[in-house]
Amino acid sequence: MERVDYCGSLRRMKETIGDVDFLVAVKESRKPARNASLRLRSDAGRVMDSFVAMPSVVKIWGKGTTKSSVRTREGFDMDIRVVPKNSYGAALQYFTGSKEHNIATRRVAMGKGLKLSASVTEEDVYKALGMQWVAPEIREDRGEVEAALADKLPKIIGYHDIKGDLHTHSDWDGGMNSITEMAKAALEMGYDYIGIADHTKFLRIEHGLNEKQLERRNKEIDKINLKFQKQKSKFRVLKGCEANILNDGSIDIKDEALKKLDYVIAGIHSNFKMPKDKMTDRLIRAMENPHVDIISHPTGRILKKRDEYQIDFDKVLRAARETGTVLEVNAWPERLDLNDQNIKKAKEAQVKIVVNTDAHHKSQLKMMELGIAQVRRGWAEKKDVINCHPLQKMLMFLK
Ligand SMILES: [Zn+2]
Ligand SMILES: [Zn+2]
Structure with missing residues (x-):
């Protein structure tokens, strides 16, 4: 053979x-x-x-x-x-x-x-x-x-181009591993940074954090980063959250708490069956929040289980461009959302993308490969994907 x-x-x-x-x-x-x-x-x-x-x-x-x-x-x-x-x-x-x-x-x-x-x-x-x-x-x-x-194929991103994962959960919410364990696993993946995006309070079943708990968790992240600094490591843990976009497009956590984070992901986790115009407005209002940097799993589908929510994707893209909001490609095998065609549309509209795993366990950081495959299928290049960049440059794409 x-x-x-x-x-x-x-x-x-x-x-x-x-x-x-x-x-x-x-x-x-x-x-x-x-x-x-x-x-x-x-x-x-x-x-x-x-x-x-x-x-x-x-x-x-x-x-x-x-x-x-x-x-x-x-x-x-x-x-x-x-x-x-x-x-x-x-x-x-x-x-x-x-x-x-x-x-x-x-x-x-x-x-x-x-x-x-x-x-x-x-x-x-x-x-x-x-x-x-x-x-x-x-x-x-x-x-x-x-x-x-015509010799004009884009140089699509490679399977080793990702520098960090911005959508992971720790044991502060429903996740299985401590922040330190998640950070170590990210280091083993060869990353420069990991963002901890624990759920916030509206999601009770996922042990979503309230403002006070977020504050305490931030302090733990500070301590962990200090340890990395002392070890002369450039690796950083970023303070994030995955907040909930409520029915009217508002966020379930106060702005003062969001302000203290390195970045904010917001996602829809409830009431998936709103009419198209209402759902579109709901997402756009969330993007207009000056603290919201990233929209997680933007169309909400679960493969073979739940259809995408009804949204006017062109309108959402325009709003993302105007507000500088990044759209996620979620590497979770049942999600893989955005899909390939929407990734291509986002790229053409000059809307930035982030590929994240949504890991609730350190082993799930490895699902990144599926997310990368998905953005490759959407013709994305390194310049289109914010977490292909080293930390300081990546942060510049956030609000
Ligand atoms: Zn989510
Ligand atoms: Zn999540």
């Missing part, structure tokens, strides 16, 4: 996926063609045997010479395909999709009278087409083919 990749919607990092597709390259033989196909078959046969014999396989849908299909204990259907190394690039590009992207690239190939089946790497495929290589996350035929042909 020379190389293996997962492809399809998983490689494109879609919000939800169906089955999982694997592609495997096996060595070409130096012997004549007839033997080469025999060699492929025997190498492929070994891959097929091991694939269907994996301990997590509970059902074998089919086992062929170069393709097999199984169901795992977790309920996933998985397919595997073996191709010769010399056509691996073309196969990887084809099986990654999307269908729409493939139709568009095939049109380019036909226009140039090209056949791409002999490409060893995916880069070869795009090069032959006279295009830049396109990141799998944006292969949706939403302008990427034209941009790649």
Whole structure:
């Protein structure tokens, strides 16, 4: 086995996926063609045997010479395909999709009278087409083919570009870990800062903090930062909160308390079914609060459970731009909100984005990868995402 990749919607990092597709390259033989196909078959046969014999396989849908299909204990259907190394690039590009992207690239190939089946790497495929290589996350035929042909693809953010997480919860509210534990986990992620955005008082079930409790929590953060300073560490814990946007767009915590924080996130956690104009006004009024820096999970959907709230997103974007409010992309797997198309719209409207995990446990800081994938799918570049910046520069994007 020379190389293996997962492809399809998983490689494109879609919000939800169906089955999982694997592609495997096996060595070409130096012997004549007839033997080469025999060699492929025997190498492929070994891959097929091991694939269907994996301990997590509970059902074998089919086992062929170069393709097999199984169901795992977790309920996933998985397919595997073996191709010769010399056509691996073309196969990887084809099986990654999307269908729409493939139709568009095939049109380019036909226009140039090209056949791409002999490409060893995916880069070869795009090069032959006279295009830049396109990141799998944006292969949706939403302008990427034209941009790649014109050498104008944006340099979308990378999986290691994030410098800190601004939406995390500690054990001061419903979170599972202390602020120190969250900070240490953030340091291990290689971050320069972490923002603690505990819930505020309206959210009783999440042990939301009132003004006095926030004050006490701030003092603890000061102490922790002092320790970092003494250790000559530049790492900082930021004082934030995730306040609640009430029905009329007001915030559930007094301005005097908000003023003492490094930043304020505000989000809607109640009354999700307001009519569109009222819900839009509610969000806009919150953004007009001079202390509110970030709107968390701005459209409120929970994948496969709760639809987005009804809002006029263009109006919300205009207000975000005018008030300098940052919109969040929440990395929580069921949220991933904003979605890709709204991220692209925000970028085009020059509204800044922040990618946060909403971690309630230190291990959940790792969900950042999903959030990054989502902003990549929305074509966001480093300059569009405030937490790609070091601390001082990031703070400049807050009110
Ligand atoms: Zn929230
Ligand atoms: Zn939260």
